[in-house]
Amino acid sequence: MNRHLLSAGDLTRDDAELILRTAAELRSLADRPIKKLPALRGRTVVNLFFEDSTRTRISFEAAAKRLSADVINFSAKGSSLSKGESLKDTALTLEAMGADAVVIRHGASGAPYRLAHSGWVHSSVVNAGDGTHEHPTQALLDAFTLWRHLGVGGGLDGRRIAIVGDVLHSRVARSNALLLRTLGAEVTLVAPPTLFPVGVDTWPVETSYDLDAVLPKADAVMMLRVQRERMNGGFFPTAREYSRRYGLDGRRMATLQDHTIVMHPGPMVRGMEITADVADSNRSVIVEQVTNGVAVRMAVLYLLLGGATPGSSAGGDE
Amino acid sequence: MSTYLIRNVSILGAEPTDLLLADGVVAGIGSALEGDGAEVVDGTGLIALPGLVDLHTHLREPGREDAETVETGTRAAALGGFTAVHAMANTDPVADTAGVVEQVWRLGREAGHCDVYPVGAVTVGLQGEKLAELGAMADSAARVRVFSDDGKCVHDPVLMRRALEYVKAFDGVVAQHAQEPRLTENAQMNEGELSGRLGLAGWPAVAEEAIIARDCLLAEHVGSRLHVCHVSTAGSVRIVRDAKARGVDVTAEACPHHLLLTDERATTYDPIFKVNPPLRTAADAEALRAGLADGTIDIVATDHAPHPHEDKDCEWAAAAFGMLGLETALSIVQETMVDTGLLDWAGVAERLSYAPARIGRVADHGQPIEQGAPANVVLYDPSVRRVVDATESASLSRNTPYAGMELPGRVVATFLRGRPTVLDGKLV
Numbered sequence: 001m002n003r004h005l006l007s008a009g010d011l012t013r014d015d016a017e018l019i020l021r022t023a024a025e026l027r028s029l030a031d032r033p034i035k036k037l038p039a040l041r042g043r044t045v046v047n048l049f050f051e052d053s054t055r056t057r058i059s060f061e062a063a064a065k066r067l068s069a070d071v072i073n074f075s076a077k078g079s080s081l082s083k084g085e086s087l088k089d090t091a092l093t094l095e096a097m098g099a100d101a102v103v104i105r106h107g108a109s110g111a112p113y114r115l116a117h118s119g120w121v122h123s124s125v126v127n128a129g130d131g132t133h134e135h136p137t138q139a140l141l142d143a144f145t146l147w148r149h150l151g152v153g154g155g156l157d158g159r160r161i162a163i164v165g166d167v168l169h170s171r172v173a174r175s176n177a178l179l180l181r182t183l184g185a186e187v188t189l190v191a192p193p194t195l196f197p198v199g200v201d202t203w204p205v206e207t208s209y210d211l212d213a214v215l216p217k218a219d220a221v222m223m224l225r226v227q228r229e230r231m232n233g234g235f236f237p238t239a240r241e242y243s244r245r246y247g248l249d250g251r252r253m254a255t256l257q258d259h260t261i262v263m264h265p266g267p268m269v270r271g272m273e274i275t276a277d278v279a280d281s282n283r284s285v286i287v288e289q290v291t292n293g294v295a296v297r298m299a300v301l302y303l304l305l306g307g308a309t310p311g312s313s314a315g316g317d318e
Numbered sequence: 319m320s321t322y323l324i325r326n327v328s329i330l331g332a333e334p335t336d337l338l339l340a341d342g343v344v345a346g347i348g349s350a351l352e353g354d355g356a357e358v359v360d361g362t363g364l365i366a367l368p369g370l371v372d373l374h375t376h377l378r379e380p381g382r383e384d385a386e387t388v389e390t391g392t393r394a395a396a397l398g399g400f401t402a403v404h405a406m407a408n409t410d411p412v413a414d415t416a417g418v419v420e421q422v423w424r425l426g427r428e429a430g431h432c433d434v435y436p437v438g439a440v441t442v443g444l445q446g447e448k449l450a451e452l453g454a455m456a457d458s459a460a461r462v463r464v465f466s467d468d469g470k471c472v473h474d475p476v477l478m479r480r481a482l483e484y485v486k487a488f489d490g491v492v493a494q495h496a497q498e499p500r501l502t503e504n505a506q507m508n509e510g511e512l513s514g515r516l517g518l519a520g521w522p523a524v525a526e527e528a529i530i531a532r533d534c535l536l537a538e539h540v541g542s543r544l545h546v547c548h549v550s551t552a553g554s555v556r557i558v559r560d561a562k563a564r565g566v567d568v569t570a571e572a573c574p575h576h577l578l579l580t581d582e583r584a585t586t587y588d589p590i591f592k593v594n595p596p597l598r599t600a601a602d603a604e605a606l607r608a609g610l611a612d613g614t615i616d617i618v619a620t621d622h623a624p625h626p627h628e629d630k631d632c633e634w635a636a637a638a639f640g641m642l643g644l645e646t647a648l649s650i651v652q653e654t655m656v657d658t659g660l661l662d663w664a665g666v667a668e669r670l671s672y673a674p675a676r677i678g679r680v681a682d683h684g685q686p687i688e689q690g691a692p693a694n695v696v697l698y699d700p701s702v703r704r705v706v707d708a709t710e711s712a713s714l715s716r717n718t719p720y721a722g723m724e725l726p727g728r729v730v731a732t733f734l735r736g737r738p739t740v741l742d743g744k745l746v
Binding site: 086087088110111130132197203 | 506509514517586634
């Protein structure tokens, strides 16, 4: 494994499966009365959040604490874009405090890459979501969830995953498209044409404008959050029209295969991309995704911070 | 005034000859010239070109003296072989009055490294709402002939039409920064496969091409001349080529970085490569080179855009647009145009000296090296290669995208009206 986790595209299949296997071992911890391992005792993990994201931050915080790491939460809201302290100065401060890993959430695409490659810090950098670029640990937890439900012999080969919604602005979609493909799944992105990025035809995925055509073949359906504000950008005419064409409701859910699961990275906009009856149905694994998120992030921190296992080169070169 | 005798120099790549510069003019060309008391410069292996003229330079003064001053910017210009630069208007205060353009012009005279021709803003404060006093700037001591809101597009079609018409009274030209603002809101890099992958908001080629097409039609309609700044896409080249074929009085420039670099550089997320218009695809760079070779694109202009370190030592989205260009322009033209066989040295003289001087209506520059012509001459050694070192730049800023890159050629000497501003590759 690399020293940093910046893009799901940097993970080889071996890397990804090592993380998922490690997560599976660590997840069993969640069922024990004492949910703590001493693996990262004395190590410091900094959660550097330039954007509000309570759920991602507490997930990383729980992960680090269950491995006995010291956790510093650094909420630097009001990024350098608004002429606050610069990313560089914040990074130098963290370096001086002796951070072993920096978990960064930032509104600017590429900010974690800059942090890792600019020479400002020497710690491992974990991308916890950057702009409209990537969110690799979300993809890992999604893959882990898929693995548990659909994994045959440990892989996702040939499994059909539909990812539906605002692909253009979604870091979740980018990371999932890369990672699920690496794990052998067949990914179909579904969105109105305005919410696909230019050049999506070069991605290793299928694309479709027609949700109804895709659903009956899917083994899993991942709904992406669609912000109502996108409508003001003219990406679609009204929220209602969006829901009608791309929302997952009870009628559409009825066209799914029996084993098909419904996922959502959260936070959901109920009534927009997903109706309440679908979100709360027994196909929905949305709450389980949260539990899995902690396990996957434990695995990532454990492997990056020197919990090396034979055959991996954690802590090694890029 | 001292006299210089340059021995055995190749004017525009022709057979070597001697070149005598005296009293500010070219006083003699021929073999074994006598130069009593002249300083002798060995020109063996060197090319003599007319002093280069940049139609697009940001000197940042007044207002951003932390990034560049007229003094430091013109030092960089001289080192790059330029004897004249046009200083863009997006200073603080904006060069939209006779007072500001005269200040910049005077600072250039005092610095003395090259002639500075201020560009006047088209609209008050670059706001795109109301014409600035273009006539006052034209009539000022700075004799402004080039007007531009560069950095911003004159996107209001009525305002653009009026500007094109109005400057006819003093033979001016409007130099348009072609960028449709609505299509480029928050744009960070070329829109394409890479912007989608990197999650950076796209700057689509159509946002440039739509404005160029519109402006060519406007210029045709009102019978004015139009200059298009920093053409960056294959589509723009096609539009300008078509307009010229129809007889529209349009000229266009390409920047060295768009000839050499592509959007692949953005994969580093290093904003040293962030520029406006953005680095485009290899196919675009190819089309620019072809357009420059066939004359569709008239000139190379640097768009030298200094920025302090902190404005580039940050995340991509927070960084400023722009890169240095004066000291590397000629090398990049050699690399992309001469060494590829697309242009000869006469073609380089046309694109970097004669044509920009014509467009800017600069009388004393951009003349062939002939008996009696102003002695604005650059001596260039095309045979050496050098690795660009950002810390060696004469600019106050260090934002060169070429640091560590090996480029061909070196400016050995620059003469401004017979007086050396650069000798042995060093400022005099």
